[in-house]
Amino acid sequence: MTKTFYTKTSYIKTSLKSLSLASVALAAFALPAMAAESSSNSLIIYTYESFTAEWGPGPSIEKAFEGNCACDLQFVSVADGVALLNRIKIEGANTEADIVLGLDTNLTSEATATGLFAPHKIAGSLAKNVPGGWSDANFLPYDFGWFAVVYDTEALETPPKSLGELVDGNPEEKIIIQDPRTSTPGLGLLLWVKQVYGEKAPEAWAKLSKRVLTVTPGWSEAYGLFTSGEAPMVLSYTTSPAYHMIAEGKNRYQAAAFEEGHYLQIEVAGMTNKGANNPLAAKFMAFMLSPGFQNEVPEKNWMMPAADTSAPLNPVFGQMVQPAKSLIFSSEDVAKNRETWVKEWLNAFGK
Amino acid sequence: MAFAALGFLALLAGGALLALGVAALQSPKVISTAFDSYFLRIAGFTLWQATLSTLLSILPAILVARALHRHPVFIGRSLIIRLMALPLALPALIAALGLLALLGRAGILAPFLTWGFGARWPGIYGLSGILLAHVFFNMPLATRLFLAALDAVPQDHWRLAAQLGFKPLSRFRLLEWPAIKSAMPGIALIVFLLCATSFTLVLTLGGGPQATTIEVAIYQALRFDYAPMRAVAFALVQLVFAFGLALMASRFVLVERSQNIDVSSAKLMPPSGAERLINRVLIGAAIVLIVSPMLAILMRGLQADIIKLATQNSVITATLTSLILAISASLAAFLIVVSLLSARSSAIREFAAGGGGILLSVSPIVIGAGWFIALQGIINPLKAAPVIIVAVNTMMALPFVLRALSPSWAASRARHDRLAASLGLRGFRRFRIVEGVALRAPIFAALAFGAALSLGDLGVVALFGSDSLQTLPSLLFARLGSYRSDDAAGLALLLMLLCLGLLWLADSLSQKETLR
Numbered sequence: 001m002t003k004t005f006y007t008k009t010s011y012i013k014t015s016l017k018s019l020s021l022a023s024v025a026l027a028a029f030a031l032p033a034m035a036a037e038s039s040s041n042s043l044i045i046y047t048y049e050s051f052t053a054e055w056g057p058g059p060s061i062e063k064a065f066e067g068n069c070a071c072d073l074q075f076v077s078v079a080d081g082v083a084l085l086n087r088i089k090i091e092g093a094n095t096e097a098d099i100v101l102g103l104d105t106n107l108t109s110e111a112t113a114t115g116l117f118a119p120h121k122i123a124g125s126l127a128k129n130v131p132g133g134w135s136d137a138n139f140l141p142y143d144f145g146w147f148a149v150v151y152d153t154e155a156l157e158t159p160p161k162s163l164g165e166l167v168d169g170n171p172e173e174k175i176i177i178q179d180p181r182t183s184t185p186g187l188g189l190l191l192w193v194k195q196v197y198g199e200k201a202p203e204a205w206a207k208l209s210k211r212v213l214t215v216t217p218g219w220s221e222a223y224g225l226f227t228s229g230e231a232p233m234v235l236s237y238t239t240s241p242a243y244h245m246i247a248e249g250k251n252r253y254q255a256a257a258f259e260e261g262h263y264l265q266i267e268v269a270g271m272t273n274k275g276a277n278n279p280l281a282a283k284f285m286a287f288m289l290s291p292g293f294q295n296e297v298p299e300k301n302w303m304m305p306a307a308d309t310s311a312p313l314n315p316v317f318g319q320m321v322q323p324a325k326s327l328i329f330s331s332e333d334v335a336k337n338r339e340t341w342v343k344e345w346l347n348a349f350g351k
Numbered sequence: 352m353a354f355a356a357l358g359f360l361a362l363l364a365g366g367a368l369l370a371l372g373v374a375a376l377q378s379p380k381v382i383s384t385a386f387d388s389y390f391l392r393i394a395g396f397t398l399w400q401a402t403l404s405t406l407l408s409i410l411p412a413i414l415v416a417r418a419l420h421r422h423p424v425f426i427g428r429s430l431i432i433r434l435m436a437l438p439l440a441l442p443a444l445i446a447a448l449g450l451l452a453l454l455g456r457a458g459i460l461a462p463f464l465t466w467g468f469g470a471r472w473p474g475i476y477g478l479s480g481i482l483l484a485h486v487f488f489n490m491p492l493a494t495r496l497f498l499a500a501l502d503a504v505p506q507d508h509w510r511l512a513a514q515l516g517f518k519p520l521s522r523f524r525l526l527e528w529p530a531i532k533s534a535m536p537g538i539a540l541i542v543f544l545l546c547a548t549s550f551t552l553v554l555t556l557g558g559g560p561q562a563t564t565i566e567v568a569i570y571q572a573l574r575f576d577y578a579p580m581r582a583v584a585f586a587l588v589q590l591v592f593a594f595g596l597a598l599m600a601s602r603f604v605l606v607e608r609s610q611n612i613d614v615s616s617a618k619l620m621p622p623s624g625a626e627r628l629i630n631r632v633l634i635g636a637a638i639v640l641i642v643s644p645m646l647a648i649l650m651r652g653l654q655a656d657i658i659k660l661a662t663q664n665s666v667i668t669a670t671l672t673s674l675i676l677a678i679s680a681s682l683a684a685f686l687i688v689v690s691l692l693s694a695r696s697s698a699i700r701e702f703a704a705g706g707g708g709i710l711l712s713v714s715p716i717v718i719g720a721g722w723f724i725a726l727q728g729i730i731n732p733l734k735a736a737p738v739i740i741v742a743v744n745t746m747m748a749l750p751f752v753l754r755a756l757s758p759s760w761a762a763s764r765a766r767h768d769r770l771a772a773s774l775g776l777r778g779f780r781r782f783r784i785v786e787g788v789a790l791r792a793p794i795f796a797a798l799a800f801g802a803a804l805s806l807g808d809l810g811v812v813a814l815f816g817s818d819s820l821q822t823l824p825s826l827l828f829a830r831l832g833s834y835r836s837d838d839a840a841g842l843a844l845l846l847m848l849l850c851l852g853l854l855w856l857a858d859s860l861s862q863k864e865t866l867r
Contacts, residue, residue: 076819077818083575085577087817090574090577090732091731096731181575214476214559215559339578343389347388347389349560349561
């Protein structure tokens with residue numbers, strides 16, 4: 001009697017135990033199932049948020065690509081380009097991404113060093129518009145542009161004419177910038193200041209930080225705040241005014257031309273090792289430099305297309321600021337110094 | 352069963368610590384480079400904001416507690432005291448959003464503040480916001496604790512003071528102050544600990560390079576910089592620091608609610624007209640502090656298009672995800688508590704009765720960071736999110752579930768142990784027939800309370816969350832991050848109502864916490 005009773009309780013104990021495990025396991029298995037399931041006929045692309053936004057190029061590119069592959073293209077988006085690299089590093093070899101789209105030349109060397117990317121085997125010369133030509137084996141450019149301070153002509157009468165004027169200007173006139181730890185424009189400004197100020201960059205940042213209203217994790221947030229009138233200036237691109245002029249018919253927002261020159265950003269995509277085993281990934285990389293993709297770049301991503309579009313660019317693009325000089329660090333230099341320079345930025349900022 | 356429960360806790364905390372330790376030992380050199388001037392600055396800011404928060408919470412709390420003590424009987428008093436328990440159970444994210452809705456750049460009060468300020472109201476991002484939010488959470492807590500200390504002054508002392516004709520000043524100096532003073536170190540330490548380790552508030556209201564604490568820097572090292580070794584270094588510092596504080600705090604016994612309300616002070620020496628007025632103002636101000644952020648969320652939330660929001664797929668998925676995770680964590684915490692409370696070994700029961708308060712010092716971010724690093728390279732850590740979130744939330748809810756359940760459980764044991772033994776009832780059968788029936792109300796109260804605590808958590812999900820796993824708080828944080836403030840306001844209202852609903856359920860169930 002006692003014996004049977006014991007076995008029964010221990011049975012119940014075990015079932016209780018497994019119940020507690022079950023509740024955890026339930027959560028563990030039920031939830032990922034809600035997320036997108038990857039199948040053999042799908043292509044997963046990690047990118048940044050403004051690319052996949054309704055007004056961004058993502059939706060129409062997805063349509064164009066799916067139209068001739070009978071497959072399922074899925075975008076997974078994070079705040080911005082640097083966050084994209086972090087995400088890939090976190091996931092490592094277990095990543096689900098076939099393609100990572102939205103890094104820039106400042107990050108390619110570091111991304112290559114992860115060993116997670118495979119050669120694209122496409123002639124770099126196809127990206128014929130990219131300044132300086134192209135030869136990277138793992139990454140392929142899809143567009144480019146120059147960073148610029150975009151200002152609201154109704155809120156700011158005299159925009160800065162140089163980076164120096166931006167740094168030394170009236171702290172009451174605010175600018176919104178992006179965090180270099182997560183965002184490629186944020187990193188771009190960091191490198192821009194470094195190019196112009198060199199060793200004196202921390203002092204420049206200490207001054208500039210007084211003009212910074214807020215530091216956002218990505219470009220979308222910063223630009224959203226700017227257009228809602230929170231600050232008269234934002235860090236964006238020389239081509240940003242084209243959006244307001246073409247899509248909204250407004251001349252209100254303009255880019256400030258800086259005497260020292262503008263930092264060049266070349267945006268790239270790369271195929272992961274996982275993607276190297278997915279034929280759709282190679283197909284997409286080739287598609288990227290074809291008109292089907294490139295047509296969406298100027299008036300959806302508001303950047304300069306890396307290759308030919310079917311029709312000539314809207315003349316408005318000709319009115320954009322043409323940088324006196326293109327500033328850029330080599331990808332190796334950035335990879336070597338990024339951590340140090342970001343720390344320098346963090347330290348200078350609070351002072 | 353009790354050992355399985357302890358094993359789970361040991362595995363969860365130990366595994367994380369082991370991962371941090373191994374990582375630190377593997378590359379001590381990289382670790383040591385993490386302690387640079389930037390680290391010193393955030394460590395300095397962490398201590399500075401925690402010190403200010405503690406002072407700003409404790410000083411008003413003394414005045415409010417004294418005021419409440421001097422008026423032991425008035426309509427709504429017990430409601431006010433219950434209200435004071437609310438902030439601590441409310442998700443930090445809700446408090447942060449409430450304060451932003453009220454005092455942010457576009458807050459409800461911003462136009463008035465701009466007018467009074469003479470320039471555009473700069474909002475409360477940074478140190479001011481962090482301090483305000485910490486006061487919102489800790490002033491009511493400190494008030495309750497100080498009130499209990501004042502209530503514990505023996506009646507005889509007041510009688511003697513009345514007979515000797517003490518003036519108000521000497522009454523304060525000789526009776527009230529000693530009680531406050533002896534309770535002070537314990538209260539100050541616990542508030543300091545909570546402020547030094549708070550994550551969500553600093554993340555939402557600060558987080559920029561100027562206002563970052565160690566806790567937030569751990570998260571940023573992993574998700575912003577991807578510098579795992581720096582995260583390890585920061586996590587180890589935070590661990591030692593918080594553990595030390597918790598150990599110090601555990602030397603002081605904190606009484607949260609005195610058993611008998613002592614009316615003698617007011618009866619023997621009734622407050623003067625002026626004191627009455629001052630006390631009313633103090634109590635009123637405390638109520639405004641607690642209630643106004645919640646009212647702000649209600650006002651802002653109702654302006655948002657709730658219907659449209661509630662029918663969005665992402666919102667529905669996030670709500671369901673949150674509920675599943677919260678209920679799982681609450682159930683798991685409940686099972687652990689029950690197995691600890693009904694353990695045969697008295698040592699385990701004593702450990703349980705001690706409240707496992709030390710668990711409070713183990714920050715979810717530190718545990719999360721440990722597991723993040725442990726899992727890396729083996730699997731994609733972001734895919735382990737649900738399991739880690741439930742496990743860590745279980746641990747976080749544990750002390751609270753324990754405290755909610757242990758008194759009635761002990762009472763039930765005392766009452767039913769012999770009868771159950773004579774009938775041979777043990778284990779689950781006993782639970783089903785005895786405690787499961789007699790303690791139904793407290794059990795559901797504990798479950799609801801545990802779920803409410805887990806529901807609003809934005810700690811581990813910030814670390815492990817991604818587009819494939821969004822909880823209601825992480826979705827809310829994302830919408831806030833992209834400045835879709837209308838969406839954020841609506842979601843905040845939704846989250847607040849869910850949490851308040853659960854808390855109300857817990858509260859009303861524990862009101863009938865009598866054994867049948």
